[in-house]
Structure formats: structure tokens, C-alpha cells
Amino acid sequence: AQSVTQLGSHVSVSEGALVLLRCNYSSSVPPYLFWYVQYPNQGLQLLLKYTTGATLVKGINGFEAEFKKSETSFHLTKPSAHMSDAAEYFCAVKGTGRRALTFGSGTRLQVQP
Amino acid sequence: KAGVTQTPRYLIKTRGQQVTLSCSPISGHRSVSWYQQTPGQGLQFLFEYFSETQRNKGNFPGRFSGRQFSNSRSEMNVSTLELGDSALYLCASSLDSGNNEQFFGPGTRLTVL
Numbered sequence: 264a265q266s267v268t269q270l271g272s273h274v275s276v277s278e279g280a281l282v283l284l285r286c287n288y289s290s291s292v293p294p295y296l297f298w299y300v301q302y303p304n305q306g307l308q309l310l311l312k313y314t315t316g317a318t319l320v321k322g323i324n325g326f327e328a329e330f331k332k333s334e335t336s337f338h339l340t341k342p343s344a345h346m347s348d349a350a351e352y353f354c355a356v357k358g359t360g361r362r363a364l365t366f367g368s369g370t371r372l373q374v375q376p
Numbered sequence: 377k378a379g380v381t382q383t384p385r386y387l388i389k390t391r392g393q394q395v396t397l398s399c400s401p402i403s404g405h406r407s408v409s410w411y412q413q414t415p416g417q418g419l420q421f422l423f424e425y426f427s428e429t430q431r432n433k434g435n436f437p438g439r440f441s442g443r444q445f446s447n448s449r450s451e452m453n454v455s456t457l458e459l460g461d462s463a464l465y466l467c468a469s470s471l472d473s474g475n476n477e478q479f480f481g482p483g484t485r486l487t488v489l
Contacts (some may be wrong), residue, residue: 363421
């Protein structure tokens, strides 16, 4: 079984401030981990993914995430928020093999000017 | 390369009717997955098709069905619509069933009155 918990359904930051979106997972097998972003009335866009190898993963738009097995976490960060980052962010896990993505409940990021 | 396309983008139906949604994956992608997104339940996996065969199925009633054609295009059908079926239905494609990166379409917004 696999599950994802995203702490905080809403996060508000000031433009230029650090963005930190939290994601904890559980998986009975080595996980593949993903962060997706969804803008209003659009589908999901992949920000970054962890499969194997380096635990610090860099994605698009300046985002990065670190896989910490001991903490079962995959938090998403960005050093400096931009207004265009306002969107909903989803963390997802997939076990190795042919299994579907399991998504967290999402975190809505608001960026204040 | 064109992305995942879904038609129609918006749909309004009444209770008891049935509906068919269409998804065209990225050229060369053979796996298509369907997800339902609602404010209350979040993103939930419906089913996955690969080479015209259903490979995975989520926990949805039999009213939800799908199929995949030889050109990898997929359709999902919902019969005897209920108010609770109102949702954004997202299609995602990937190269193969074991590949871990899924590319999402813009979704079909279904409203059941």
C-alpha cells in the first residue's frame, strides 16, 4: 500500500520568500516520487521526479526536492517565490512496477506581492 | 510534439445519462491512465490501459469503464450518471506501462445536473 500526506492545504508566502511545501509518503516498496503543479483550469504539469540515484532533485522553474528515506519525506522548495508560482501543488508516489500514481490532497500556494 | 489532448473540454449532462470522454496520448505513448479529480476526494486513479488491455483498475463502480484502441487513443464511459460524478477527468499518457513519467492532458470538466 502507498499513501501521501501533504501538510498544509494552503501556504501563503511573500514574493521573494522561500517556498517550502511538505510531503510525506508511505510505501511498501521503494518509491518513485513526483511533484506536479496545476494552474487553474489546466491539467497537471510535472515539476520534478525522484526515481533512483541522487536524492536532491532539481526541477523546472527553480524548484527542487530532496528525498529523505529516513524521514519518508520529499519536500518541495524554491529559494525565491514569484507571483507566477501561485498554483496548486501535488505530491505523488508510485511503487516500482505497474502501479498507479497515488496523489496527496494538494497544497494551494498563494504568493503575496 | 503535441501533448495529450482530451475532448470535450467541458460537458454538461443530467442524472441517468451516460457520457463518453476521449483522450489522445502523446505520439508514441502506449499507456493511458485516467484520474478523477474532485474537491472532496482529490485525485483518484480510475484505470490504466496499455496495448488495448486494462492493466490496473482503481476502486470505482462498474458504471465507469474504458477502452483503448490500436492507435493508443482511449475513451472512458460513465453510465447512469450521478450528481457525484461531477468532476475533472484527467487523462495521462506514458511511453509504457512500467515507465514512471506520466504526462497529463488539460482534462474534461463534467457537470452532472
